[in-house]
Amino acid sequence: MKKIKIFQTLIIGLLLATVVSCTKKTASNESVLNLAVSSKVKGMDPIYSNDRYSSNEVARVYEGLLEYHYLKRPYTLKPNLADGMPTVSADGLTYTFQIKKGVMFHDDAAFTNGKGRELVAEDFVYSIKRLADPKLQGLGYWLLDGKIIGLDEWRAKYAELPKADYTDEVAGLKATGKYTLQFKLKKSFPQFLYSLAMPFTFAVAKEVVEKYGEEFLNHPVGTGPFLLPRFEQSNKITYTKNKAFREKKYPCDGSPELKAQGYMADCGKILPLTDKIVVNIIVESQPRWLNFQKGKVEYISVPKDNFEAAIPDAKNLDPKFVEKGVRLSVTPSLDVTYTAYNHDKKLFNNVKLRQAMSLAYNVEESNKLFYNNTAMPAQSVVPPGIAGHIPNYKNPYRGSGTPANIEAAKKLLAEAGYPNGEGLPEISYDCPSSTTSRQTGEFFKKQMAQIGIKINVITNPWPELQKKITNRNVDLYGIAWGADYPDAENFLQLLYGPNRSPGANGSGYNNPEFNKLFASSATMQDSPERTALYEKMYRIAAEEMPWIYGVHRQSYTVVNGWLKNYMSTDFEAGQGSYLRIDLDQKKKLLEKF
Amino acid sequence: MNIWAYIIRRLLYVIPVLLGVCLIIFVLFNLVSPDPTLIMLGKHASVSQMEDLRRELGLDRPWFLQYLDVVKSAFTFDFGRSWSTKQEIIEMIKAGAIPSLTLSIPAFVISTFLSISISLFVAFFRGTILDRTIVFLCVTMMSISSLAYILFGQWFFAFKLGLFEISGYEFGFPYFIPYVILPVLIWVMLGIGPDVRFYRTIILDEIYQDYVRTARAKGLSENKIMFKHVLKNAMIPIITYVIIQIPFLILGALLLETFFSIPGLGGIVLSAINSSDFPVVKAMTILISVAYIIFSVLTDVMYTLVDPRVRLK
Structure with a gap:
């Protein structure tokens, strides 16, 4: 018996010793940014970075002509690899950029002697042609589709041929000098500049693409602040600081509210502010949350299931987190959730029916149930924070479950020709199969039952x-849309008739008045006149109720006290270089963990 | 019959089976699965871009040519690249198989060894309160959702007690060890309930056979009866059960891999299914089918080794 006990002790001891000794250690004086993301990263080729996870990773290594100012809200574009904002011709069709001189690509065997060469305007011509290359099927071509003179034709020409010829000139996309790049647009498209801040259009080097061929996506070589010698699909990506990065400084200007919050303490410091970034892919929320609580990742968005534990009153952090120096960052997201009607079905051409259903839907309750009361009920299609959203506008057909709402909904339903739901067929509600979506569906069913509509x-x-x-095989469906860029056009296009499915307008809403306003605004530069048009469309979308609006979500992020300069944003690409770890504070705070 | 002739003949069955597997996955993918181009292009899909993509992926070609491609890849093991990640599939499988196997092999070996030992033990004490208690415990353990084991294990042992890593994985020996101990333990816990009940039933079936009574009448000790006679005769169903699980070990355990951030094949297959990534789903189905056939042949060969009465025909 004694022998067995000794044996047991030995085994347990050995196991524990292995656990302790096998864990890889990092040098304590190294500034490492540990991040947790919830989805796999596909690869590091900018033209395939169509989700936020891939585009965030691509933007650590690659850079574009423009970027969002780190400390300005509303979001404002500023030059990155461009040397100043472009000059725009009077007709708004020609954009001329000067490229920064002396920007170097990372060292790689693809270059002569393995030394990275200087970035030139021709690199952007090449990179954008890659995005348009029909053989590569880049996932961001929608950005440029129908916009640049000659590019669609170039794409169509090589779709039929075995290989695209990059030396074949495109009239609207030219390097007119070593450092001068010119875009000529088919028609005025003011949102064009946002495309140049998106990772799809970031600069890659031809030599590297040609050397690695199909394996290019695993050999990221850009001009950015971090290096990744080889990408491997795994649970962890480790970047090191690019020591040869050009002199780029932390901004000294910005929005007053961010200045007041202390975001300018690092003004003038050379970027990036960390030596290493470790991106941990943790798909499930429990391990993400537990790792955060152990101080192993710097920040995470608060998982739904842990929301009450972390933020009991839906406003302030629980004191036990505050004691550990954790802070809460709340930012409205540029998104909207909604239940869309299939407007191809005659039934839903009945505006009164749509209004009645919207009034019967208790958005306040759904906010409590599904968003811990943290979201903002949407009044129309454009979220707050961008021009086109009308603050304090109250949609008359928004329901909050009051008896008055239900009565009004019943009245509208009767006017629609279906008193108490009589004569209405059973309506199907399609949603994704996640638990929350199913619960949302059941909640919707219960709400509609109040006025006699069967779901x-x-x-x-x-x-x-x-x-x-896409096949128009739905009645109603629950879905959400997140902004590609901070312009109301990105939301309003969801209701623009000609964009019908498989375009972005999945509901097939088609209102000639709305379409006309949209077409007029689409060619206008940012101006009070354009905002007025946006607001008109906002009101139409509110009164016509082409969808039942859900909410605009807010992101609740918990941030460890030692992480400086972090704020949650819808456009995270490039954020990593602005973040700083206060190592002394980290050491002190970790003692409390 | 010569054992080699048998093996070769059985392995030749791989050909028609693979043709059938190819046909099933091809039909399922083309009839049931949603349009992959729509999923790949996401929220900005347009008709013309979808058409372009279909052409580039070869989805606009006649169906028999597409089927031939599937058959070709099944026999050459050249699966090409993933539609979704653009990574080379064979490399993805190689990279994912290692973490999956570092988790599944120890878990499988430990749980098989433990389950057989426990079942011999309870069979020895059959009908007593000990036997009933253990069976009751097994049923209880089986009744608890696997997610509960994972959530509790991770929270209590890794987070509260800090004995293990919460999640993550490091490639290379011995760095992976701290990351797989807890998932392996959970896997073992998950397997013990059903396995002990299964093995116990098999062993009990043997215990009531005539030859056991004869052995007892001869005056053999219970230990000798259990280990020499009963266990040997119970080996055939046990071997079948154990070996046929081996091909699936490569898939790891999906839930354990996702909760513990182990970059194994389970996760690769799941994301391939979610993104209609046909080449990856095809590659995995074919590989598992081939492995299944090989291991079933191996099972047959093992029968002859443990029981000389079995002859291969």
Whole structure:
């Protein structure tokens, strides 16, 4: 018996010793930014970075002509690899950029002697042609589709041929000098500049693409602040600081509110502010949350299931987190959730029916149930924080579950020709198959039952739901849209008739008045006149109720006290270089963990 | 019959089976699965871009040519690149198989060894309160959702007690060890309930056979009866059960891998299914089918080794 005990002790001791000794250690004086992301990263080729996870990773290594000012809200573009903002011709069709001189690509065997060469205007011509290359099928071509003179034709020409010829000139995309780049647009498209801040259009070097061929996506070589010698699809990506990075400084100007919050303490410091970035891919929320609580990752968005534990009153952090120096960052997201009607079905051409259903839907309750009361009920299609949203506008057909709402909804339903729901067929509600989506569906069903409308909730795997929407094989479906760039056009286009599915307008809403306003605003530069048009469309979208609006979500992020300069943003690409770890503070705070 | 002739003949069955597997996955993918171009292009898909992409992926070609491609890749093991990640599939599988196997092999070996030992033990004490208690415990353990084991184990042992890493993985020996101990333990816990019940039933079936009574009548000790006679005769169903699980070990355990951030094949397959990444789903289905056939042949060969009465025909 004694022998067995000794044996047991030995085994347990050995196991523990292995656990302790096998863990890889990092030098304590190294400034390492530990991040946690919830989705796999596909690869590091800018032209395939169509989700926020890939685009954030791409933007650590690659850079574009423009970027969002780190400390300005509303979001403002500023030059990055461009030497100043472009000059725009009077007709708004020609954009001329000067490229910064002396910007070097990372060292790589693809270059002569393995030394990175200087970035030139021709690199952007090449990179944008890659995005348009029909053989590569880059996922961001929608950005430029129909915009640049000659580019669509170039793409169409090589779709039929075995290989695209990059020396074949495109009239609207030219390097007119070593450092001068010119875009000529087919028609005025003021949102064009946002495309140049998106990782799809970031600069890659031809030599590297040609050397690695199909493996290029695993050999990221850009001009950016961090290096990644080789990308491997794994649970962890480790970047090191690019010591040869050009002199780029932390901004000294910005929005007054951010200045007041102390975001300018690092003004003038050379970027990046960390030696290393470790991106941990942690798909499930529990391990992400536990790792954060152990101080192993710098910040995470508060998981839904842990929300009450972290923020009991939905406003302030629980004191036990505050004691550890954790702070809460709350930022409205540029998004909207909604339940769309399939406007191809005659039934939903009845405005009164749509209004009645919206009034019967208790958005306040859904906010409590599904968003811990942290979201903002949407009044129309454009979220707050961008021009086109009308603050304090109250949609008359928004319901909050009051008896008056239900009565008004019943009245509208009767006017629509379906008193107490009589004569209405059972309406299907399609949603993704996640638990929360299914619960949202059941909640919707309960709300509609109050006015006598029968709903059948159908859950679908995400691809299946997309297929059904495209094939117009739905009645109602629950979905959300996040901004690609901070312009109301990106939301209003969801209701623009000609964009119907498989375009972005999945509901197939088609209102000639709305379409006309949209077409007029689409060519206008940012101006009070354009905002007025946006607001008109906002009101139409509110009164016509082409969708039942849900909420605009807010991001609740918990941040460890030693991480400086962090704020949650919808456009995270490039943020890593501005973040700083206060190592002394980290040491002190970790003692409390 | 010569054992080699048998093996070769059985392995030749791989050909029609693979053709059938190819046909099934091809039909399922083309009839049931949503349009991959829509998923790949995401929220900005347009008709013309979808058409372009279909052409580039070869989805606009006649169906029999597409089927031939599937068959070709099944026999050459050249699966090409993933549609979704653009990574080379064979490399993805190689990279994912290692973490999956570092998790599944120890878990499988430990749980098989433990389960067989426990079942021999309870069979020895069959009908007593000890036997009933253990069976009751097994049923209880089986009734608890696997997610509960994972959530609790991770929270209590890794977070509260700090005995293990919460999640993550390091490639290379011995760095992966701290990351797999807890998931391996959970896997073992998950397997013990059903396995002990299964093995116990098999062993009990043997215990009531005539030859056991004969052995007892001869005056053999219970230990000798259990280990020499009963266990040997119970080996055939046990071997079948154990070996046929081996091909699936490469897939790891999906839930354990996602909760512990182990970059294994389970996660790769799941994301391939979610993104209609046909080449990856195809590659995995084919590989698992081939492995299944090989291991079933191996099972047959093992029968002859443990039981000389079995003859291969």
